[in-house]
Amino acid sequence: MTVNLHHEQRGDPAMPPVLLLGSLGSNLHMWDPQIHALSAHAHVIAVDHRGHGGSPAPAGPYTMTDLSGDVLALLDRLGLHSVHVVGLSLGGAIGQWLAAHHPQRVRTLTLICTAAQFAPPQKWIDRAATVRTNGIASIAESVVEHWFTPELAQRDPDLIARHLEMVRGTPDEGYAACCDALAEWDGRGDLARIVAPTLVIAAEQDTRTPPSVHEAIADGIAGAELHVLSPGAHLANVEQAGAVTRLIERHIERRASVPLDAARRAAHDVGMSVRRSVLGDAHVDRAIESTTPFTEPFQDFITRTAWGDVWAREGLDHHTRRLLTLAILTAVGNEHELDMHIRAALRAGVDPQMLVEVFLHAAVYAGVPNSNRAFALGKQALADLADATDGSSRQ
Numbered sequence: 029m030t031v032n033l034h035h036e037q038r039g040d041p042a043m044p045p046v047l048l049l050g051s052l053g054s055n056l057h058m059w060d061p062q063i064h065a066l067s068a069h070a071h072v073i074a075v076d077h078r079g080h081g082g083s084p085a086p087a088g089p090y091t092m093t094d095l096s097g098d099v100l101a102l103l104d105r106l107g108l109h110s111v112h113v114v115g116l117s118l119g120g121a122i123g124q125w126l127a128a129h130h131p132q133r134v135r136t137l138t139l140i141c142t143a144a145q146f147a148p149p150q151k152w153i154d155r156a157a158t159v160r161t162n163g164i165a166s167i168a169e170s171v172v173e174h175w176f177t178p179e180l181a182q183r184d185p186d187l188i189a190r191h192l193e194m195v196r197g198t199p200d201e202g203y204a205a206c207c208d209a210l211a212e213w214d215g216r217g218d219l220a221r222i223v224a225p226t227l228v229i230a231a232e233q234d235t236r237t238p239p240s241v242h243e244a245i246a247d248g249i250a251g252a253e254l255h256v257l258s259p260g261a262h263l264a265n266v267e268q269a270g271a272v273t274r275l276i277e278r279h280i281e282r283r284a285s286v287p288l289d290a291a292r293r294a295a296h297d298v299g300m301s302v303r304r305s306v307l308g309d310a311h312v313d314r315a316i317e318s319t320t321p322f323t324e325p326f327q328d329f330i331t332r333t334a335w336g337d338v339w340a341r342e343g344l345d346h347h348t349r350r351l352l353t354l355a356i357l358t359a360v361g362n363e364h365e366l367d368m369h370i371r372a373a374l375r376a377g378v379d380p381q382m383l384v385e386v387f388l389h390a391a392v393y394a395g396v397p398n399s400n401r402a403f404a405l406g407k408q409a410l411a412d413l414a415d416a417t418d419g420s421s422r423q
């Protein structure tokens with residue numbers, strides 16, 4: 029069950045969307061050093077995780093899947109199919125989860141002061157128990173101590189006081205339940221699944237997630253770029269505000285332009301696998317073999333858009349889309365495409381009785397003559413399929 033995350037949006041919604049996911053014990057104001065600058069050329073969405081800031085804090089334990097599911101639900105509510113994800117610490121773990129499990133929703137990934145596993149799990153189990161027993165205030169000072177270098181803490185006591193308030197304002201159960209999520213999560217095996225262009229930012233004096241942890245992340249994600257900033261501790265986006273903002277901007281800008289080509293290739297790859305699973309390998313192989321320089325732009329277009337974009341969307345499963353396609357093709361009377369989709373459906377094991385229902389339904393809304401033709405095509409396709417099956421069983 030997802031919760032409605034409290035969030036703030038800045039910048040023009042027509043600009044590229046940048047999602048900011050923060051650390052354990054923070055709220056969306058931890059991103060104040062970035063929000064203003066980024067929103068000059070991006071649509072910035074800063075989020076409070078469940079159990080943090082203004083978001084609901086249901087009883088735990090939470091999992092990384094829960095925390096990431098909340099973010100996906102928020103993106104759905106905002107109508108954002110894909111975003112540039114920037115995550116620090118716990119937010120970086122959620123970013124990794126999203127990029128590995130929902131690659132189409134992550135345009136680029138920026139991971140700051142985070143880890144692919146927050147070892148050892150016992151540390152988080154103990155911290156959750158302490159907070160549940162003694163309250164968040166009992167650990168607030170030790171948390172903030174690791175967020176900034178001692179030099180900055182000495183120079184700017186107001187900064188420390190503001191961040192102490194931030195930690196103390198986190199609900200006990202929300203904080204503890206996020207510790208549970210950190211204890212159970214291990215994303216190391218998923219790093220190789222991440223295809224989003226990835227920037228990894230570490231801070232030299234970060235004792236919670238030191239640079240070596242970021243080297244392992246950068247090694248695990250193909251093509252990831254690593255920067256180590258100094259001075260800086262766990263909240264490097266505050267202590268190195270300008271450098272972090274510039275790195276994020278440059279990463280998003282570079283990846284937004286390079287990769288029109290890469291993005292087209294990625295959409296083509298996704299489209300090809302959806303197309304194969306719906307129409308079958310034999311059909312797709314025939315279509316590829318018969319492609320000529322004249323037809324290639326059209327093949328590329330339908331693979332990227334019809335299959336790589338619309339058919340690949342999560343809102344409807346493939347079976348439902350298949351039935352819709354059969355009904356629409358019946359209604360518009362496109363015999364050639366209808367015949368192809370009828371045969372693909374039967375080859376994929378769709379029960380012929382479902383086709384009967386679709387064609388009958390279409391008769392009500394689109395007219396008897398079109399459904400009559402659909403029944404004839406279906407009958408022929410069934411006969412051909414039976415012949416082919418008999419033929420192969422006789423061989």
Ligand SMILES: O=C(O)CC1=CCC(=O)O1
Nearest residue numbers: 051052117118119171236
């Ligand atoms: O609170 C800490 O010690 C460090 C940390 C781990 C996950 C997170 O968000 O912060």
